[in-house]
Amino acid sequence: MHILDLLVSGLTLGSIYALVALGFHLVFKMTGIIDFAQGDKVVIGGLLGLTLVQQGLSTVMVVLLLVVVAGLLLGIAYDAIVILPTQRNGALAAMAATVGMTLVLAHGHHLVWGPDPKPFPPVFAGGIELGPLRVSFQSMVIWAVVVAVGVGLALLMGRSRTGRGMVAAATDPLAATAVGVNVSRMRALSFALAFGLAALAGVLVAPITLAGGSIGTALTIKGFTGAVLGGLNSTKGVVLGALLLGVVESQLAAVLPNGNVDPVVFVALVIILLLMPNGLFGLRRQRLA
Amino acid sequence: MPDKALAVRAGRHLAPTLIAAVILIGYVFTDPGPSGLALGVNITVAAIASVGLTLAIGGAGQFSLGQAGFMAIGGYGTAYLMLAHEVQFLWALLAAVLLALVVGALVGYIALRLHGNYLAMATLAVSSGIYALLVLPGELGGANGYAPIPFPEIFGHKFIDPVDQYLLVAVTLILVLLVSNWLLASRGGKELAAIRDDEVAARAVGVNITARKVQIFALSAVIGALAGGVNGPLQTAIDPSLYSPAVSIQMFVMVILGGLGNIYGAVLGAALVTWLIAAVPGNGSWALTILGMVVIAFMALLPDGLSGLPKLARSLLGRLRGRTTEGSITGGSK
Numbered sequence: 001m002h003i004l005d006l007l008v009s010g011l012t013l014g015s016i017y018a019l020v021a022l023g024f025h026l027v028f029k030m031t032g033i034i035d036f037a038q039g040d041k042v043v044i045g046g047l048l049g050l051t052l053v054q055q056g057l058s059t060v061m062v063v064l065l066l067v068v069v070a071g072l073l074l075g076i077a078y079d080a081i082v083i084l085p086t087q088r089n090g091a092l093a094a095m096a097a098t099v100g101m102t103l104v105l106a107h108g109h110h111l112v113w114g115p116d117p118k119p120f121p122p123v124f125a126g127g128i129e130l131g132p133l134r135v136s137f138q139s140m141v142i143w144a145v146v147v148a149v150g151v152g153l154a155l156l157m158g159r160s161r162t163g164r165g166m167v168a169a170a171t172d173p174l175a176a177t178a179v180g181v182n183v184s185r186m187r188a189l190s191f192a193l194a195f196g197l198a199a200l201a202g203v204l205v206a207p208i209t210l211a212g213g214s215i216g217t218a219l220t221i222k223g224f225t226g227a228v229l230g231g232l233n234s235t236k237g238v239v240l241g242a243l244l245l246g247v248v249e250s251q252l253a254a255v256l257p258n259g260n261v262d263p264v265v266f267v268a269l270v271i272i273l274l275l276m277p278n279g280l281f282g283l284r285r286q287r288l289a
Numbered sequence: 290m291p292d293k294a295l296a297v298r299a300g301r302h303l304a305p306t307l308i309a310a311v312i313l314i315g316y317v318f319t320d321p322g323p324s325g326l327a328l329g330v331n332i333t334v335a336a337i338a339s340v341g342l343t344l345a346i347g348g349a350g351q352f353s354l355g356q357a358g359f360m361a362i363g364g365y366g367t368a369y370l371m372l373a374h375e376v377q378f379l380w381a382l383l384a385a386v387l388l389a390l391v392v393g394a395l396v397g398y399i400a401l402r403l404h405g406n407y408l409a410m411a412t413l414a415v416s417s418g419i420y421a422l423l424v425l426p427g428e429l430g431g432a433n434g435y436a437p438i439p440f441p442e443i444f445g446h447k448f449i450d451p452v453d454q455y456l457l458v459a460v461t462l463i464l465v466l467l468v469s470n471w472l473l474a475s476r477g478g479k480e481l482a483a484i485r486d487d488e489v490a491a492r493a494v495g496v497n498i499t500a501r502k503v504q505i506f507a508l509s510a511v512i513g514a515l516a517g518g519v520n521g522p523l524q525t526a527i528d529p530s531l532y533s534p535a536v537s538i539q540m541f542v543m544v545i546l547g548g549l550g551n552i553y554g555a556v557l558g559a560a561l562v563t564w565l566i567a568a569v570p571g572n573g574s575w576a577l578t579i580l581g582m583v584v585i586a587f588m589a590l591l592p593d594g595l596s597g598l599p600k601l602a603r604s605l606l607g608r609l610r611g612r613t614t615e616g617s618i619t620g621g622s623k
Binding site for chain 1 (some may be wrong): 352354402403405406407409410413414415417418421422424425493511534535538541542545553572573574575577578580581582583584585588589592
């Protein structure tokens with residue numbers, strides 16, 4: 001039964017990673033850039049949610065919705081201010097700009113909310129008992145959100161005109177422009193979704209991990225590890241890879257002394273990048289640029 | 290003929306190092322006081338590490354976000370050998386630097402397979418992994434830190450006086466600058482630049498990419514470890530937060546601000562960043578938030594950093610005269 005308990009917490013952890021990893025996936029597919037500030041966006045989302053709750057908003061869905069909307073808007077601004085102006089100077093300049101953004105987000109939130117992590121009231125209290133196994137409502141909501149987001153994105157990308165436009169703009173911006181796709185709007189949409197999903201992850205995870213603090217970089221690396229484990233180019237892949245990482249991490253934490261899995265995960269990332277750069281579900285025969 | 294050309298080139302390149310040396314040593318005579326000297330030590334140590342990082346990033350175009358990990362190897366390695374095994378400072382430093390050499394060479398092998406974004410993420414993961422190991426409770430003290438490290442002693446001279454301590458790191462920086470200068474002006478340095486600008490073309494003209502990449506990462510790690518190893522005993526107590534991934538990112542920012550590939554720019558960048566963190570109130574939060582914005586602005590407007598200013602001026606002048614100039618380091622590579 002112990003293993004099942006760990007499975008529950010692992011799936012919850014993996015779901016959070018999945019939301020971060022989806023952001024990596026969207027931005028990478030659209031621009032070829034890996035966004036080093038991805039984990040810090042999560043922290044911002046959690047803190048925005050905390051502020052809303054402290055302002056007296058008690059309806060959970062409203063808080064979630066407002067944070068996602070704020071995230072979407074921040075994502076559009078993020079693209080316009082950080083990525084677009086720097087990308088002219090090459091992909092590496094844009095990458096360096098996202099590293100600069102990690103500083104702005106990670107230290108900027110200290111200025112607004114203070115440096116210490118803050119407790120976040122549980123959004124969904126209680127849980128259900130399945131024999132000896134206890135699943136909190138918080139976990140179930142997180143799972144439901146990830147399933148909904150995953151299915152929603154798959155439908156958006158696969159079926160809708162907008163989604164096809166996004167794929168087209170990502171594959172060949174010039175050709176997409178020629179057939180009438182508004183490439184800059186598709187870009188903005190990708191960045192908006194990347195920030196929005198990260199912010200959503202922040203509110204969902206804050207009751208478990210506390211809001212704020214300096215977990216941004218660790219989340220960046222973990223989310224990225226999940227993404228490359230599944231295959232950075234595949235929407236399905238990044239979700240499954242992130243879930244797998246969360247489950248493995250929880251099981252490892254129970255075995256390792258001090259429960260410190262971070263060094264193992266970080267070494268695993270390097271090994272995955274070296275040995276299977278396309279991940280478990282990625283496209284074959286593609287070298288990392 | 291080649292020898293003479295090299296001598297002339299080396300001579301011309303020596304001038305900035307001499308100026309840097311005069312400024313570094315001259316600082317002592319401005320009567321900075323203990324707090325000024327402590328800031329001087331911090332700046333100089335950051336400068337050493339960022340010069341090492343510049344060799345990898347600017348010299349060879351290898352984006353590394355892991356310099357703090359190598360500083361940790363130097364700092365903790367030296368401190369552990371001095372405190373637990375009572376090894377002499379210089380021998381302890383040498384052993385720690387050799388360990389960093391091995392780890393750096395391993396990272397160099399990683400860099401053979403990964404480029405750009407991926408290499409940056411992998412090196413950040415290595416640095417974060419080293420940090421996560423140091424935080425673990427154990428012989429090295431975990432998050433509480435490691436102390437008391439004895440003061441360094443070289444040939445019977447104990448570095449207790451703040452002025453002596455500052456001079457120790459200042460002389461180390463000058464030596465590192467001399468070596469880096471020589472390296473960048475040598476054939477090896479030209480080969481590194483060739484790898485940076487176009488790896489395929491460099492391979493085609495016979496540059497041994499494997500050897501060069503592994504060497505430059507090893508050297509970059511060695512210089513990082515040197516910074517950590519010299520600094521550790523001077524601080525008498527070290528803790529993992531000195532070597533956190535955030536410090537790696539700060540190092541990266543110093544190199545970016547100074548201008549990729551310019552070792553003096555890296556020294557300036559290190560001075561600017563370290564001084565701002567110390568001088569601006571708010572425990573560095575304000576300073577680092579603003580620095581992050583400055584990095585974004587630089588990447589948008591001035592991708593060659595502070596050292597790109599003359600080039601920018603030239604290009605503006607050229608544009609006034611109706612001529613175009615070539616692209617920047619970052620612009621050329623994909």
